[in-house]
Amino acid sequence: MNNKLFSIILCFLTGCLLASTSCKKDDPTYPDAPKRVYTVNKVPDGTVTFTNSAAGKKNxxxxxxxxxxxxxxxDVNVSFTLTGTATAGVDYTPPAPLNVTIPAGSWYAEINIVGLNNPLQTAKKxxxxxxxxxxxxxxxxxxxxxxxxxxxxxxNP
Structure with a gap:
């Protein structure tokens, strides 16, 4: 895909649309933006918290x-690993397989981690x-x- 949105915005901001500089499709002056995939934590401290279902709470x-x-x-397939102090199958259900597909024409896909009822958990994991x-x-x-x-x-316990 030749995504020239970045180039067009850059041309607009620098005035090349009114000057003799070109924003044509194959102009090497304004290359495509690099293709990146990323994730963003939802809260400033870098964690998202959910509570296990001990004491009758829902997963x-x-x-x-x-x-x-x-x-x-x-489609863009993204692989990932799972680490941390929580134990798969005891504290949470890991997704299988360890990849997610972002469908063609979409901005994102979701990875779901289901917390499990672990009454023995006494500390954050x-x-x-x-x-x-x-x-x-x-x-x-x-x-x-x-x-x-x-x-x-x-x-959280």
């Missing part, structure tokens, strides 16, 4: 959204989702530091 599903920085005409790879030439993270490739959930 709660935590949701991490995985975003593209531009719409794409094909974490589930850390780390994006590891993406198809269609998308890279993980944003900016020079490739930030926003990790999402953390906290499960």
């Amino acid at each position: 709660t599903t935590g949701v991490a959204r995985v975003y593209l920085n531009q719409l794409y005409t094909s 974490t589930v850390i989702i780390t994006l590891t790879a993406a198809t269609e030439g998308f890279e993980i993270g944003l900016g020079y530091a490739n930030a926003y490739g990790v999402f953390t959930y906290t499960i």
Whole structure:
């Protein structure tokens, strides 16, 4: 896909639409924006909290959204790993397989983590989702530091 939205905005901001500089499709002066896939924590402290279902509470599903920085005409598959102090099958149900598909023409897809009733849990536990790879030439993270490739959930007792 040749996404020239970034180039058009840049041309507009720099005045090239009124000057002799071109914003045509194959102009190397204004290349396509790099393709990136990322996730963003919903709260400033870097955690999203859900409580397990001990004492008759309902199981709660935590949701991490995985975003593209531009719409794409094909599905984009994103692989991830799960780490942290929580135990899969005891504290939460992991998604299977460990990848998510962002459908063609969509901005994001969701990873669901279901908290389980663990009456023996006495301390906070974490589930850390780390994006590891993406198809269609998308890279993980944003900016020079490739930030926003990790999402953390906290499960409270």
